[in-house]
Amino acid sequence: MAPWGYEKDNGPAHWHKDCPIANGKNQSPIDLINGEVKYDSGLKPLTAKYVPFSDAKFLNNGHSVQFQPSAGNGSELTGGPLAVKYNFEQFHFHWGNNDTEGSEHRVDGKMYPAELHFVHWNSTNPSFKDAVGSGGPNGLAVLGFFLKVGAENAALKPITDLIPKVKDAGTSVTVPSNFDMQAILPATLTDYYTYDGSLTTPPLAECVKWIVFKQPLEVSAAQMEAFRSVINRDGKPMGGNYRPPCPLHDRAVKTSFK
Numbered sequence: 459m460a461p462w463g464y465e466k467d468n469g470p471a472h473w474h475k476d477c478p479i480a481n482g483k484n485q486s487p488i489d490l491i492n493g494e495v496k497y498d499s500g501l502k503p504l505t506a507k508y509v510p511f512s513d514a515k516f517l518n519n520g521h522s523v524q525f526q527p528s529a530g531n532g533s534e535l536t537g538g539p540l541a542v543k544y545n546f547e548q549f550h551f552h553w554g555n556n557d558t559e560g561s562e563h564r565v566d567g568k569m570y571p572a573e574l575h576f577v578h579w580n581s582t583n584p585s586f587k588d589a590v591g592s593g594g595p596n597g598l599a600v601l602g603f604f605l606k607v608g609a610e611n612a613a614l615k616p617i618t619d620l621i622p623k624v625k626d627a628g629t630s631v632t633v634p635s636n637f638d639m640q641a642i643l644p645a646t647l648t649d650y651y652t653y654d655g656s657l658t659t660p661p662l663a664e665c666v667k668w669i670v671f672k673q674p675l676e677v678s679a680a681q682m683e684a685f686r687s688v689i690n691r692d693g694k695p696m697g698g699n700y701r702p703p704c705p706l707h708d709r710a711v712k713t714s715f716k
């Protein structure tokens with residue numbers, strides 16, 4: 459099989475052939491249906507402490523654009539539904555070729571133009587790879603933020619300004635050390651949906667505590683257009699790099715808000 463992608467011949471409908479877990483009972487993304495979620499007063503805000511990075515790369519890996527610091531930089535996530543501390547690994551994006559599509563999660567069937575994922579791994583494991591393979595939904599914690607078109611996002615501007623330098627698959631650039639990742643996050647990480655799920659790309663491991671924030675972040679139309687200029691490994695626009703929603707089966711989606 460051609461390496462997995464999002465085209466007709468290698469997209470989500472094909473992934474089960476190499477990854478049978480694609481048809482599992484804890485797959486992501488899902489449609490977050492407000493009439494079916496359950497408020498949990500025990501869900502406290504999350505705390506993300508992101509320290510400045512000495513050397514981080516911004517890269518085009520053929521199916522997304524990704525910010526990745528060198529290993530072990532001391533950035534941590536705690537609180538919310540998490541029982542232990544999680545280490546920051548990377549963030550990346552999913553987007554569409556127009557403003558009516560692009561996000562992986564949906565809210566009452568609505569898609570946003572893009573979705574930003576902050577990936578963290580359970581610090582009781584020796585490495586990210588071990589956390590992915592650790593079994594159960596506590597290996598990774600991924601924060602999902604919807605992006606909608608509006609005001610320019612000054613915190614993401616250093617990243618969206620780098621996109622033209624990673625237009626082609628397999629290219630990367632060094633990110634200036636004064637990039638402030640913390641500034642991307644809202645001041646308080648309060649209102650979110652959370653459920654047990656999976657990686658949304660192969661190997662689709664069911665190792666993720668998903669935490670999807672209710673409040674979208676805004677990016678400008680120009681910033682959205684920057685994503686749409688990125689090319690995938692087949693030389694086509696990367697837009698459309700999102701998996702459709704998967705069945706919820708007998709999972710509960712909890713909210714930290716009423």
Ligand SMILES: NS(=O)(=O)c1ccc(C(=O)NCc2c(F)c(F)c(F)c(F)c2F)cc1
Pocket residue numbers: 575577586587588590591600656657658659660661662663
């Ligand atoms: N869209 S998302 O759900 O937020 C998501 C997050 C991370 C990855 C990932 O790291 N993939 C590569 C990758 C693996 F999938 C592994 F299983 C592994 F062990 C790795 F080391 C690795 F880099 C895939 C999807």
Ligand SMILES: [Zn+2]
Pocket residue numbers: 550551552575658
């Ligand atoms: Zn993702």
